[in-house]
Amino acid sequence: MHNLLEKVYQTNSLTKDEIIYLLENITPEDREILYSHALKTKQKYYGNKVFLRGLIEFSNICRQDCLYCGIRASNAKVERYRLTPGEILGCCDIGYDLGYRTFVLQSGEDLWYTAEILGALIQEIKKRYPEVAITLSIGERRVETYQSLFASGADRFLMRHETASKDLYEKLHPTMHFEDRQACLSTLKDIGYQVGAGFMVGLPGQTFADLAEDLRYLSEISPDMIGIGPFIPHSETPLGTEKGGTLEDTLVMVALARLLIPGSLIPATTALGTLNPQGRELALKAGANVLMPIITPTSVRKQYALYENKICGDDKPEDCRYCIERRIQAAGFEMDLGRGDSWQFSS
Ligand code: SAM
Numbered sequence: 049m050h051n052l053l054e055k056v057y058q059t060n061s062l063t064k065d066e067i068i069y070l071l072e073n074i075t076p077e078d079r080e081i082l083y084s085h086a087l088k089t090k091q092k093y094y095g096n097k098v099f100l101r102g103l104i105e106f107s108n109i110c111r112q113d114c115l116y117c118g119i120r121a122s123n124a125k126v127e128r129y130r131l132t133p134g135e136i137l138g139c140c141d142i143g144y145d146l147g148y149r150t151f152v153l154q155s156g157e158d159l160w161y162t163a164e165i166l167g168a169l170i171q172e173i174k175k176r177y178p179e180v181a182i183t184l185s186i187g188e189r190r191v192e193t194y195q196s197l198f199a200s201g202a203d204r205f206l207m208r209h210e211t212a213s214k215d216l217y218e219k220l221h222p223t224m225h226f227e228d229r230q231a232c233l234s235t236l237k238d239i240g241y242q243v244g245a246g247f248m249v250g251l252p253g254q255t256f257a258d259l260a261e262d263l264r265y266l267s268e269i270s271p272d273m274i275g276i277g278p279f280i281p282h283s284e285t286p287l288g289t290e291k292g293g294t295l296e297d298t299l300v301m302v303a304l305a306r307l308l309i310p311g312s313l314i315p316a317t318t319a320l321g322t323l324n325p326q327g328r329e330l331a332l333k334a335g336a337n338v339l340m341p342i343i344t345p346t347s348v349r350k351q352y353a354l355y356e357n358k359i360c361g362d363d364k365p366e367d368c369r370y371c372i373e374r375r376i377q378a379a380g381f382e383m384d385l386g387r388g389d390s391w392q393f394s395s
Contacts (some may be wrong), residue, residue, distance in 0.1 A: 049078055053322050057085040061267070067260035067304065076341020079300060086303035086335030089310050094337050097380045098390030099313065100372065101150040101183065102143035102365075105344040105352040106131040110156025112187065113223045113307050114210075118282035118353045119156050121223075125284050127305050129348045130160060133169045139365075140173050143343045144180070146369045147385040152206065152340060154185035161186070163193040167200035175203040181387045183244075188224070188232050197241050206244035206274050207238045211251060213258040214263035220251065233269060242393050244273030244313075251279045259301060267308050272390035273338075274305050274312045276343045277319035280355035295324045299334045306335025312393030320340065329379040338388070339376065343366035 056062050062070070074082070076210030103341060107130040108119045119126055131139070134355060140151055151173065155161070170182055183204035184197060194205070211217050211227055212301050217226040237243045247262045266274060297318060314335040320327035328339065343365040350361045360368055376383045 049073055049077075049354075053078060053081050053085065057089070060307060060310050062263075062304075064257075064260045064264050067263055069302075071256040071259060071300070074300065079296065082300065082303045082307075083334040086306040086324050087333055089306055090335045090337050093229065093311050093391045096169065096380075096382045097337065097384040097388075098332060098376045099150070099338045099384050099386070100173055101152045101315075101338060101340045101388075102130075102139075102146070102148035102152060102282050102343040103152045103340040103348070104136060104143070105154050105375045106136050106139075107155035107158040107161070108348075108352050109158040109160070110187075111159065111223070112157050114221045115222070116248070116279055116282070116288045118285060118355055120285060123284045125229045126353070127351050128391040129351050130158065131345070131348070133165060133172075135345070136169060137172060137176075139345065140180075142176065142365050144177050146343070146365060147339075148343070149385055149387050150151070150181040150183060150204075151181060152185060152248065154206070155187075163189075163196045167196055169382070170197060170200040170202050173270070175384060179387070181389070185243055185244075185341050188228060191235050194232075194236055194239055194241075197365050198241060204210075204239070204242040204244065204273065206246075206273060206275060207233055207236065208244075208246040208248075209233060209262075209265065211247050211254065211258060212261045213254075216251065216253055216258055229275040233271075237269070237271075242271075242272035242390055244274030244275055244279075245269060245271040247301075248277060248279040248293065250291070252287055252290040254367035263301070263304055263308055266269070266305060270309055270392070271312060272393055274316070275310060275317060276301050278323050279316035280319055280322060280357075282353070282355045283335065292323070293328070295327055298323075302331050302336055311395075313388065314389050315340055316341070318359060319355065322357055329375060332379050332381055341365070341372045354364070
């Protein structure tokens with residue numbers, strides 16, 4: 049184990065079998081060594097900085113039916129909402145005044161937002177605030193749509209691959225195809241977006257070999273951003289009674305992602321903060337370097353419930369902004385409100 053921890057720290061590589069061995073045998077003491085290696089690696093690439101992104105969850109309407117997700121099409125108990133482009137711009141105005149220079153526009157797969165509507169919105173955001181970066185997280189679309197949104201000014205695209213194991217993927221996504229998801233990621237990269245992939249930890253049926261495959265896939269595609277969060281069951285989904293992912297397992301995967309793809313941007317996810325009040329701080333100490341405070345209007349926040357008990361449901365955008373700043377400082381890091389492009393993109 050000691051040799052593997054040194055190897056991944058010194059060379060930023062491990063074979064799939066080595067990752068499986070590490071996951072099977074890691075002890076609490078080894079985990080601390082792993083986190084410390086990941087923290088030092090993060091500091092080598094990004095110093096002590098933590099980048100902020102203002103997250104706008106603009107629609108919870110979704111045509112897909114992912115088994116784990118609280119806003120899946122089949123969940124009739126969700127009260128659905130859709131912010132108008134004007135309301136989304138209003139969120140950007142608030143976010144800009146709070147200092148954010150990246151906006152993440154996230155939604156279910158809601159085709160009401162056509163390429164034309166989204167393109168016009170992106171252009172208006174860029175006209176008002178030319179220095180901001182726009183990240184889209186809107187799921188699977190046609191290649192032409194991705195191209196036209198990029199031409200309109202979108203800079204980045206988040207699309208977690210969810211799991212890199214075909215069998216598990218197909219079981220969890222009855223309305224989607226494994227190959228399509230990965231093809232979207234490669235198309236987005238070819239178009240020129242900074243691309244974010246990622247996965248959930250603790251999915252029902254997920255093995256150490258599946259998690260090792262996630263890391264192998266990430267090493268192969270070397271994304272600019274990597275979102276890793278625990279699976280948290282939602283009672284109104286088919287996986288509602290399953291066990292969720294744990295804090296420790298998720299932190300180990302965050303640390304390994306930092307070590308294997310050292311120049312990537314890795315958020316300390318809201319899901320980790322939901323699992324444990326210190327979850328996001330612990331992720332920052334295990335190699336994460338991004339936080340995504342929510343600027344979705346308080347009136348609809350609770351309806352964007354991918355999982356239950358999501359934190360910050362009653363908060364206002366300014367509450368999140370200053371809460372996050374305090375947390376970053378208390379954890380011994382430095383808040384950076386710049387665009388925060390990825391190391392590989394800016395070098
Ligand atoms: N529709 C877009 C997409 O597919 O990329 C973006 C929105 S989607 C709801 C955002 C992410 O939420 C997914 O990539 C998934 O990993 C995560 N998610 C959904 N349900 C979850 C759950 N029950 N626990 C933890 N994360 C979940």
